[in-house]
């Protein structure tokens with residue numbers, strides 16, 4: 004992958020994460036995530052994720 008496409012991919016991911024954080028109602032994404040119950044999510048960031056590629060609002 005070229006450096007430009009890596010840079011564009013990183014920029015897109017940062018913008019996407021920023022949009023997710025704007026839409027999340029609380030400080031931590033887990034508080035409003037549909038995967039925040041039981042053993043569904045095993046990510047180490049849980050329950051205080053501020054960035055998460057798997058975040059899905061309830």
Ligand code: SF4
Pocket residue numbers: 032033036037038039044045046048049050052055056057058059
């Ligand atoms: S998927 Fe991400 S945001 Fe959702 S509960 Fe797991 S760590 Fe939190």
